[in-house]
Amino acid sequence: MSHFERFIAEASSAAGQTDALLLALTVVSVLVVGGISLTIAVFAVRWHAGSKAPRGPVPDRSRVAEGLWIGIPLLVFLGIFIWAAVLFHQLRTPPPGALAIDVVAKQWMWKIQHPDGQREINELHIPVNRPIELVMTSQDVIHSFFVPAFRIKQDVLPGRYTTLSFTPIRTGRYQLFCAEFCGTNHSEMRGTVIVMSPSAFSDWLAANPGEGSLADQGAALFREYGCSGCHGASSTVHAPKLNGLYGHPVMLANGTQVTADARYIRDSILLPASQVAAGYTPIMPSFKGQVSEEDILKLVAYIRSLSVAENQP
Amino acid sequence: MTTIAAEGAPSYISAGYTLRSWLTTRDHKRIALLYGVSILFFFLVAAAAAAMIRLELLTPAGDLVDDDTYNKLFTVHGVVMVWFFLIPSIPSTFGNFLIPLMIGAKDVAFPRLNLASWYIYTLGGLFVVVTLIAGGVDTGWTFYTPYTTMFSNSHVILAVTGVFIVGFSSIFTGLNFIVTVHQMRAPGMTWFRLPLFVWAHYATSLVMVLATPVLAMTLALIAIERLLGVGIFDPALGGDPLLFQHLFWFYSHPAVYIMILPAMGVVSEVITCFSRKPVFGYQFMVYSLLAIAAVGFMVWGHHMFVSGQSMYAGMVFSLLSFLVAIPSAIKVFNWTATLYKGSVRFDAPMLYALGFIGLFMMGGITGIWLAALAADVHLTDTYFVVAHFHYIMVGGAVMAFFSALHFWWPKVTGRLYPDGWARAGAIVMFVGFNLTFFPQYIAGYLGMPRRYHVYPPEFQVLNVLSSGGAVVLGVGYLLPLLYLWWSLRRGRLAGANPWGATGLEWQTPSPPPTYNFASAPRVEGPPYAYQAGGTDGR
Amino acid sequence: MNELQQADAVPAKAPPTGRYWLMWLVLLALQLVNLGSSYLPLGAFNVVVNVGISIVKALLVMAVFMHLSSASPVMRLAAGVGFFFLAVLIGLSLGDYMTRP
Amino acid sequence: MAAEGTSAMAASHFADAEQRETAATFGMWIFLATEVLFFGVLFAGYTVSRVQHAEAFILAGRHTDVLLGSINTAVLLTSSLTMALAVRAGSVGWRRSCAAWLVLTAVLGVAFLAIKGYEWHEDWLQGLVPGLRFAYSGPDAPGVELFFFLYFVMTGLHALHLTIGILVIAVMALLAARGRFSAAYHTPIVLTGLYWHFIDVVWIFLYPLFYLVSRS
Ligand code: HEA
Ligand code: HEA
Ligand code: CUA
Ligand SMILES: [Cu+2]
Numbered sequence A: 001m002s003h004f005e006r007f008i009a010e011a012s013s014a015a016g017q018t019d020a021l022l023l024a025l026t027v028v029s030v031l032v033v034g035g036i037s038l039t040i041a042v043f044a045v046r047w048h049a050g051s052k053a054p055r056g057p058v059p060d061r062s063r064v065a066e067g068l069w070i071g072i073p074l075l076v077f078l079g080i081f082i083w084a085a086v087l088f089h090q091l092r093t094p095p096p097g098a099l100a101i102d103v104v105a106k107q108w109m110w111k112i113q114h115p116d117g118q119r120e121i122n123e124l125h126i127p128v129n130r131p132i133e134l135v136m137t138s139q140d141v142i143h144s145f146f147v148p149a150f151r152i153k154q155d156v157l158p159g160r161y162t163t164l165s166f167t168p169i170r171t172g173r174y175q176l177f178c179a180e181f182c183g184t185n186h187s188e189m190r191g192t193v194i195v196m197s198p199s200a201f202s203d204w205l206a207a208n209p210g211e212g213s214l215a216d217q218g219a220a221l222f223r224e225y226g227c228s229g230c231h232g233a234s235s236t237v238h239a240p241k242l243n244g245l246y247g248h249p250v251m252l253a254n255g256t257q258v259t260a261d262a263r264y265i266r267d268s269i270l271l272p273a274s275q276v277a278a279g280y281t282p283i284m285p286s287f288k289g290q291v292s293e294e295d296i297l298k299l300v301a302y303i304r305s306l307s308v309a310e311n312q313p
Numbered sequence B: 001m002t003t004i005a006a007e008g009a010p011s012y013i014s015a016g017y018t019l020r021s022w023l024t025t026r027d028h029k030r031i032a033l034l035y036g037v038s039i040l041f042f043f044l045v046a047a048a049a050a051a052m053i054r055l056e057l058l059t060p061a062g063d064l065v066d067d068d069t070y071n072k073l074f075t076v077h078g079v080v081m082v083w084f085f086l087i088p089s090i091p092s093t094f095g096n097f098l099i100p101l102m103i104g105a106k107d108v109a110f111p112r113l114n115l116a117s118w119y120i121y122t123l124g125g126l127f128v129v130v131t132l133i134a135g136g137v138d139t140g141w142t143f144y145t146p147y148t149t150m151f152s153n154s155h156v157i158l159a160v161t162g163v164f165i166v167g168f169s170s171i172f173t174g175l176n177f178i179v180t181v182h183q184m185r186a187p188g189m190t191w192f193r194l195p196l197f198v199w200a201h202y203a204t205s206l207v208m209v210l211a212t213p214v215l216a217m218t219l220a221l222i223a224i225e226r227l228l229g230v231g232i233f234d235p236a237l238g239g240d241p242l243l244f245q246h247l248f249w250f251y252s253h254p255a256v257y258i259m260i261l262p263a264m265g266v267v268s269e270v271i272t273c274f275s276r277k278p279v280f281g282y283q284f285m286v287y288s289l290l291a292i293a294a295v296g297f298m299v300w301g302h303h304m305f306v307s308g309q310s311m312y313a314g315m316v317f318s319l320l321s322f323l324v325a326i327p328s329a330i331k332v333f334n335w336t337a338t339l340y341k342g343s344v345r346f347d348a349p350m351l352y353a354l355g356f357i358g359l360f361m362m363g364g365i366t367g368i369w370l371a372a373l374a375a376d377v378h379l380t381d382t383y384f385v386v387a388h389f390h391y392i393m394v395g396g397a398v399m400a401f402f403s404a405l406h407f408w409w410p411k412v413t414g415r416l417y418p419d420g421w422a423r424a425g426a427i428v429m430f431v432g433f434n435l436t437f438f439p440q441y442i443a444g445y446l447g448m449p450r451r452y453h454v455y456p457p458e459f460q461v462l463n464v465l466s467s468g469g470a471v472v473l474g475v476g477y478l479l480p481l482l483y484l485w486w487s488l489r490r491g492r493l494a495g496a497n498p499w500g501a502t503g504l505e506w507q508t509p510s511p512p513p514t515y516n517f518a519s520a521p522r523v524e525g526p527p528y529a530y531q532a533g534g535t536d537g538r
Numbered sequence C: 001m002n003e004l005q006q007a008d009a010v011p012a013k014a015p016p017t018g019r020y021w022l023m024w025l026v027l028l029a030l031q032l033v034n035l036g037s038s039y040l041p042l043g044a045f046n047v048v049v050n051v052g053i054s055i056v057k058a059l060l061v062m063a064v065f066m067h068l069s070s071a072s073p074v075m076r077l078a079a080g081v082g083f084f085f086l087a088v089l090i091g092l093s094l095g096d097y098m099t100r101p
Numbered sequence D: 001m002a003a004e005g006t007s008a009m010a011a012s013h014f015a016d017a018e019q020r021e022t023a024a025t026f027g028m029w030i031f032l033a034t035e036v037l038f039f040g041v042l043f044a045g046y047t048v049s050r051v052q053h054a055e056a057f058i059l060a061g062r063h064t065d066v067l068l069g070s071i072n073t074a075v076l077l078t079s080s081l082t083m084a085l086a087v088r089a090g091s092v093g094w095r096r097s098c099a100a101w102l103v104l105t106a107v108l109g110v111a112f113l114a115i116k117g118y119e120w121h122e123d124w125l126q127g128l129v130p131g132l133r134f135a136y137s138g139p140d141a142p143g144v145e146l147f148f149f150l151y152f153v154m155t156g157l158h159a160l161h162l163t164i165g166i167l168v169i170a171v172m173a174l175l176a177a178r179g180r181f182s183a184a185y186h187t188p189i190v191l192t193g194l195y196w197h198f199i200d201v202v203w204i205f206l207y208p209l210f211y212l213v214s215r216s
Helices: A011-044 A065-094 A198-207 A214-224 A227-231 A262-270 A294-310 B017-021 B028-056 B065-102 B113-132 B148-151 B157-182 B194-228 B239-277 B280-296 B311-339 B348-371 B374-379 B383-413 B419-445 B455-492 C003-008 C016-037 C045-065 C073-098 D004-010 D017-052 D056-062 D066-091 D097-126 D141-176 D187-211
Strands: A099-106 A108-112 A120-121 A123-127 A132-138 A143-147 A152-156 A162-166 A172-178 A189-198 A250-251 A257-259
Touching: A011 A065, A011 B348, A011 B374, A065 B311, A065 B348, A065 B374, A099 A123, A099 A143, A099 A294, A099 B419, A108 A123, A108 A294, A120 A123, A120 B383, A123 A198, A132 A143, A132 A152, A132 A294, A132 B419, A143 A214, A143 B419, A152 A162, A152 B374, A189 A198, A214 A227, A214 B194, A227 B194, A250 A294, A257 B455, A262 A294, A294 C045, A294 C073, B017 B028, B017 B148, B028 B113, B028 B383, B028 B455, B065 B113, B065 B157, B065 B194, B065 B383, B113 B157, B148 B194, B148 D004, B157 B194, B157 D017, B194 B239, B194 B280, B194 D017, B194 D141, B239 B311, B239 B348, B239 B383, B239 C073, B239 D017, B280 B311, B280 C073, B311 B348, B311 C073, B348 B374, B348 B383, B348 B419, B374 B419, B383 B455, C016 C045, C016 D187, C045 D187, C073 D017, D017 D056, D017 D141, D017 D187, D066 D187, D097 D141, D097 D187, D141 D187
Parallel strands: A099 A132, A123 A189
Antiparallel strands: A099 A108, A108 A120, A132 A162, A143 A152, A143 A172, A172 A189, A250 A257
C-alpha cells in the first residue's frame, strides 16, 4: 500500500461522486488534448515543407467548421457544467438530521466544540455514516477547512458563519489542511479527522465528558453576561422571550422578515440594532468585543436548544 | 554594433548612442527595448525566487528558509512575475515595437505618453525593489483581506504602492494602442486587413484600460485601511472581505487575458508564416479575440467558489467561465486547420509556437476542471491550480514570448541567431516545463495545498520531480540568453525579410529606420497572403 | 479617412449657445426635482428616483456639454463602454450579496 | 501666431492636425472610461455596503448637510455651463471670451472646494471622520463609520480631481489669453472641457448617494 492511499481514499459520500466527475474530465481532456495534438503532428509532418503530399486549394474559412467548433465544445461544456453544478448543489444542501459541530479557526489552529461540550484542538472525532454539519467561523483572518479524503473544502471567514456538510463513509484518520493562506504558519495549520464507528464514537464521547453540553454552557453564559436580566422569564424589561425563536421567522422593525438562524443570533448579540425585532425598543447593548467566538457559539447552542425542546414533536 | 541602414537612413539604433538619446527617446522601437531590458531584470528577480521555492520544496521540512521567508518568496515571485514581467511582457516590448510597423505608421499616437509609461513602470518597479530591500511582503499576490489590511507585519503598503503605480503604465500603454490602431493606420489598412497580432493587442488594450483602474482603486483602499484602521473590507468593522475578492478578481481574471491574448497574437503570426498559409477563418479569429476580452469580464467569481460566495452566484460564474473557453477553443482549432495542406517548416519560432498550442491546451482544459463547481471544491487552493496557471502562463505565454523573440529578433537587431541552438533551446524548455509542472497536477489532486512551506512527506517524490524539472527549465531559459547575446555581435546579417513573411514590418530594413518607412506604405490586400507550397523567399 | 474623423470634423461655425443655457436650466430644474423627491416618503423607491434622475442628468451633460450628441459612433462607444463594465461589476457582485442565504 | 501653434503642435508622426485632434479627443474619452472604473470601485463598494447596512446608512445620511450639498451641486452644474461656453468660444477663436469663461469656471470650482472644505470642517467638529476623529457611538456605529469612510474617500477623490481640473483650467486660461489657441487649433481646451464635465458627472451621482439618503 502506497503512501498515497489515504489521500486517494474516498472517505465521504461525496468523494466517489467527485471522483467520477474528475474521471470524466480526465477522459475528455485526454481525448481532446491527445486528439488535437495528434492532428497537429499529422498535419505538420505530412505537409512539412518540401513533402510530396498533395496540397491543392483549401478554403480560407468554412461555416460548417465554425459551427462545429462552437457547437461541439458548447455541448461538452454544458454537460460538464450541469453535472458539476448538480453535485455542488448537493454538497451545499445539508442532509436532514445532521450532527452540528462548531469550528473556530484562528492563526494557526482549529478549535472544535461538540454539542455535548467536548472540545478538541486540531482533531475532529466523528462517527461514520452520520451526516455532519460544521458551523465555522474565524477569530482573525480567512482560513479554509480542507479534507482531501472527503473532497470537500470551505473557507472560514471572520465575522460570519459558513457551513460545511458531509457524510463520512469510512473509518480511519484523515488529514485536515488549512487551504487558504493565513500567515506565518499556514502550512502547519493542520489536523486530523478521526472517523470512528458509532460505538467507538460514543465511547470517545463518554471518555471526554467536557464541561457539560454546549447548550448548558451557553445557559450559564446567558446568566453570566446578564442576558437573562432582560430575556429571562422573570425579567421586567420589555425584551423578546427567546423560547421557540430559533429556526423561525422574525418580523423586524423595518418591516422585513428574517429567519432566526445562527447568523441572526450572532448579529443580535454583536450588532443588536442592525436587526431590531418589531415591537421592541433597541435597548439591547452590543456585546462586541466582550464575547469570544466560542462563547457566541455556545449562546447560539443554548438559544437553539430552547426551541428544539419545545418544537420537537 | 554595426547595422545596415536603408539607403543611408540611419536605423533606430544608430540614431544616437548616448544614454541620453535612449532615456529621452520617443521612438516606439527604442521604448520597446527599454522595456525589454527592464522586464528581463524583473524576470530574473522572480525566477530567482522560483528557484528558492523549488529548492525549499525538495524536502518536506522547512529547512532552507523559515516560514515567513518562504511566504515572502512566493509573494514576490507572484507579484513580480504577474505585474512586472508577464503583463507588460509582450505588449510593451513586441507590441510597442511592432504595432506601428504593422499598421504602416511612423509611431504610436502618443509617443510622449509611451515614454512616460516606461518611467512609470520603472518607478513602480523601484517600489518593489525597495520593498524587497526593506524586508519583503508576505500576503500572496492576491492580497486577501483582512490578512493584508490588519494582520500582516510586512511591507504591504510599499508593495501595494508599487503595483498601483505600475497599473498606470499598463493603462497608458493600452490607451496608446487603442488610439494608435484607430487613428494611425496606413492608407488601405482596413480593420479586416490588420494582422491578428494587432487585433490581439487591441483586445488586450481594452482589458488594460477597463480593468486596471479597478485594481488600482482597490489597492488604494487597502493602503488606506491599513493606515487608518478603517475601511470597507474589515469584518471587525462591519466591512466585508469578500468585497475585496470581488474587486480584486474583477481585475485579475481579465488580467489573465491581458497575459494570453498577446501570446495568441504572436502565435497566429508565426503559424501562418511557417505553414505558408493564410490563417484559417480570419474573421472568426478576430471575433474570438474580442469575445475573450469582453466575456472575460464576467467570470471572476470562479476564483471564489468556496469563499463564502452564494451558491447561485457560483453557478452563474461557472457557466460563464465555460462560455469564455469557447473562443479559446476556436482559436486552437483554427490554428490546427491552418497547418492543413500548408508547407510547414520547423524553425525555432515555430517550435515554440507549437509548444504553446499544446501547453496552452493543457492549461486551458484544466481551467475547465476548475470552472466545474464540484471539481473545484476539491482542487481549489491546491497545487492543481498552481499547475493550471503555470501551464497557461509559463507554458503558454512565456513560450509565446520566446516564439516572438526568435521570430522578430532579426527585425529588432538585424542579426540571425544560430538555428540549431535555438531549436535545442525550445526542446529543452518544453521538456523541462512538463517535468516541472505536470507532477503538480497530481500533487494537487492528491490534496497538497498551495502556499505550503512544509508539507506532508507523502508528497516528496512529486516535489523532487518538480524541482528537478525546474533545473532543466532554468537551463532552457538560460540557453537563449547566451546564443542571442552571441548573435548580437557575431550573428549573420538578417536582411529585411529573413522568413519570407508577409506583413508590413518585413518591408522595411532590419533594424528599421527611425520613422519606420521611407514613404508611407499603401496596403492593397488581405493579411497573410502566403502561397502554400510556394517558394518562401529564401 | 477613417471612421473617427467623418463625424467629428472641425465645426465650420460656432454652434449657438442657446442650447447650453437651456441645458443649464434643465439641469438645475432636475436637481430641484431630485432634492424635492427625496423628501417624499417613497420607501425604497426614493433611491430609484434619485439615481434615475442622476442618470438622466449625466446623460444630458454628456450629450450636450460633452458633444456626444454630434459625435461619431466610435466616440459614443468609448464613452459608454466604461459605464457598461461598471454595471457588470456592480450587477454581478450584487447578485452574490442578494442570493446569499 | 495661431498658425505657428498648429504646426508646432502637430507632431511629425501625424498625417495632419485634424488627425491629431481626433486622436487626442478619442484618447481623452478612453481615459475617461478608465476614470469611470476608477471611481466605479467606490460606487460598487457603496452599493454593497448600503445593501448590508441599510439602516445605518439611513441614520448616517441624516448627518450630511443637504443645503450645502445642494448649493454645491448647483455650483458645479453652473461651472459645466461656463466650461461649455469657454470651449465654444475657443473653437471659434474668441480668445478673450474663452479666457474669461475659463476663469469663471475655475472660480466656480474654487467656490465648490471652499464649500466642501467648510463641510469637511463641520464633519470634523462633529467627530464624523473615520479613523481620525470618529465620535459617533451607538449600535449602528460600524455602518455609520462605513458610510462616512466612503463619503470621505469619494468626495476626497472627487475634490482631488477637481483641484487638478482647476489648475489645468488656470493654465489654459493663461494660454488662451496669450493667444495660443485659434479656431484651427484649440484641442487642449476641448480636452480640458471633457475632463471638467466628467468631474461634474461624478458629482451628479455623489449628490444623491450622500445627501439625499433618508430625507423622507
Ligand atoms: C494567462 C493566464 C490564464 C488563462 C488564460 C486562464 C484561463 C482559464 N482559467 Fe485560469 N487561472 C490563472 C491564469 C489563467 N487562467 C491563474 C493565475 C489562476 C490562479 C490565481 C490564484 O489563485 O493565484 C487561475 C485560476 C483559475 C480558476 C480558479 C481556481 C481556484 O483557485 O479554485 C479557475 C476556475 O474556474 C480558472 C479557469 C480558467 C478557465 C476556464 C480558463 C479558460 O480561459 C481556458 C480556455 C482554454 C481552453 C479550454 C483550451 C483550448 C480549448 C480546446 C482545445 C477546446 C476543446 C475543449 C473541450 C471540448 C473540453 N482559472
Ligand atoms: C508569469 C508568471 C509566472 C512564471 C513565469 C512562473 C515561473 C515559475 N514558477 Fe511560479 N507562480 C506564479 C507565476 C509565475 N511563475 C504565480 C502568480 C504564483 C502564485 C503566487 C502566490 O501564491 O501568491 C506562482 C507560484 C509558484 C509556486 C507555488 C508556491 C506555493 O504555492 O507555495 C511554485 C512552486 O513550484 C512556482 C514555481 C515556478 C517555477 C519553477 C517557475 C519557472 O518557470 C521558473 C524557471 C526559472 C528558474 C528555476 C530560475 C533560473 C534557473 C536557475 C537559476 C537554475 C537553477 C535552478 C534551480 C536550483 C531550481 N510558482
Ligand atoms: Cu489557516 Cu491557512
Ligand atoms: Cu480566472
